[in-house]
Amino acid sequence: MALSREQIAMRVARELQDGFYVNLGIGIPTLVANYVPKGMQVMLQSENGLLGMGPFPTEDEIDADLINAGKQTVTTIPGASIFSSAESFAMIRGGHVDLTVLGAFEVDVAGNIASWMIPGKLIKGMGGAMDLVAGADNIIVTMTHASKNGESKLLTRCSLPLTGAGCIKRVLTDLAYLEIDNGAFILKERAPGVSVEEIVSKTEGKLIVPDHVPEMQFDEEA
Amino acid sequence: MALSREQIAMRVARELQDGFYVNLGIGIPTLVANYVPKGMQVMLQSENGLLGMGPFPTEDEIDADLINAGKQTVTTIPGASIFSSAESFAMIRGGHVDLTVLGAFEVDVAGNIASWMIPGKLIKGMGGAMDLVAGADNIIVTMTHASKNGESKLLTRCSLPLTGAGCIKRVLTDLAYLEIDNGAFILKERAPGVSVEEIVSKTEGKLIVPDHVPEMQFDEEA
């Protein structure tokens, strides 16, 4: 069965390391914060100028002057710092963020990513995504493997305007965890109960399937 | 008679305007701060990261962490701000400083200035001077008109390595106040008791002498 939003977040959370500074994009990536392993500390960077983002505020704590990059009201943790957008992207562009998690419309075998525009139909704008993918060595893309019509989003070549070129090495979809290397997707893990065949059929770009593809395990409630 | 250091500072001070942000170089320029006209406010910028420099401290006030660009212990005035060297030169390079006063070894008719190096003999380094002359529209150079041997320092072409090219429009020497325009020095004022002939003889670069060259007046004690 395809992973739930929560399971995607749980699987991403396994890539965290103690002491990581992490930027989580809007949507599913935001949920990763709920699954930081016990005893591990990570610090969340929000590109509007906050390092050390805390949980949502209580009704009493709400402050219009304290939001994250998703424009949600948030809090700070002890040891947080707040700064300008130039400083925030100095951190991002300068490669100081340890892990970036963000969504996408499409990725391809060359590590290209498209996430900000569907010509003639939808323009969200790139926000900070282009800076994040250009600045990070360590990016995980979370997305659905195929559209509702079954069309693959893991492509030979992205069809939509790019967010970044050649910068993506790891993709977690609702069906599989894949790495991108040397012009191909490499199937590393599959979602519980999802067959290799289904993944193959829904992956348009070149896919390398190792002899053994372990199934993800989720002990926790999701 | 040639102007004293104090008289040079007094004459420069007449170019101040109320509300000016001013950067004063090391040496004579520093003295300008002593002659700000009564009722006028100027704010001194020191390129090591201080806007709103106050007078020297008393013995009790001395603080090793509070110095100016000349490495002298100073104080701050109410309304001062302190920032990094990058921010300080953002101000300077960005043209936000209203007036810069600095010394020089040589200037020439093209508005070039040399102030940081005598090959094989002396290297002070340019410090912030190259940024100051590149960033300011409004610069006054203070210097002696000629060397002790009588060699002119106001030249057709600077002989020493430049600090900045084509950036100087106003020069105050111990003998005269001159403007630089269209490839020539224009003699605007002469020091009390100094003849036009002496200035002509000590100016190597092209000099335009108007029919009337007023003598500077110093009412104040100097």
Added chain:
Amino acid sequence: MAGFDKVVSSYEEALAGLQDGMTVIAGGFGLCGIPENLIAQIKKMGVKGLTVVSNNCGVDGFGLGILLEDRQIKKMVSSYVGENALFEKQLLSGELEVELTPQGTLAEKIRAGGAGIPAFYTATGYGTPVGEGKEVREFNGRHYIMEESIVGDFAIVKGWKADRYGNVVYRHTAQNFNPLAATAGKITVVEVEEIVEPGELDPTHIHTPGIYVNRVIKGSFEKRIEQRTVRKG
């Protein structure tokens, strides 16, 4: 008004000189830290043909969104259109010229404008539509594109407190683009919640030194929240 006292008493005075066709850089991220009263004054003045540089364009009916209603904006330079239906509509229909600029590049372009840096290189946008037509250059084996700086005829800024000399501090993440915008306006206007006397702000805590600021005005602010998210207490 003598010396360094930059306080003005009316929004008319605060934006005096703003004319049709000018470029305005606005601080704020989403609806957080936006100069809402200065924007309302621009609407009231009715100036047209503006180029507005701002990460977002407010929302329908609030913030910069209200300047779209009467087509006062000719061109937006922004990174994000997402939460503003009228903005997206005018963009898709071509009524509004939009220069979509990555958020970090936008921040750096404004900072550079204030800092006398005419252009810089960044890897952001290389190989994407943002890089099209821009100079590409390799440093240490990686590709970068050249981005030019931005300066504004006016910068409109929302601060928390300012002293009379125009030194400004921002509150929490309402800082965002505001200190950058403040450096890059030929005329920089800051509206704040509180005006204090020079000396009341700690010199090392000042976010925007007064040298960048031309006018200061005290306003009162709605501070609308875009995404009200809470947890149980």
Added chain:
Amino acid sequence: MAGFDKVVSSYEEALAGLQDGMTVIAGGFGLCGIPENLIAQIKKMGVKGLTVVSNNCGVDGFGLGILLEDRQIKKMVSSYVGENALFEKQLLSGELEVELTPQGTLAEKIRAGGAGIPAFYTATGYGTPVGEGKEVREFNGRHYIMEESIVGDFAIVKGWKADRYGNVVYRHTAQNFNPLAATAGKITVVEVEEIVEPGELDPTHIHTPGIYVNRVIKGSFEKRIEQRTVRKG
């Protein structure tokens, strides 16, 4: 040391990994805000062939000047030589390679190094020896030269207070190049007068966010004054 606790307890640990031939960026201006104990530790370690990026090179016998005595420095990148006889002597004799860099350009090169900007344009130095061999480019009718960024293997920084997570505040003009250096070291080491717990520093007053900092150590400081100037009380 788990999570974000970056405090180390010895200067040996603070500079572990520093090797011959590395590039070290040092904060400080004159003798103000210099990481004096970290410099002393470099002398003690005896590493050689260093490239040191610092606005000044201390004075004879104090600050970075002590690294000149045993020729530990191969190359200096500085804006000012003026107050250091040994520095000027080694420079004039050619024993020491010196890349004289305008102060504002030096500050911006270090900031750019930390910020992922490989190069930028500035008018500073155009038409002077500093501009020789550098690309010249015109923007809006004015000439600018291209300057490339600087990164260091180590950055050594003097702060006032830091929390355990490496958030740093500086005192008065001891700030200077320190926050820039802090961003540009592959390993950034900050020595401070006081270490506090996370949460004790106001988030909006932090000059160097902890993300840039790898190690923090508490030291005691001589803080020598270069030009002791006083007025009568």
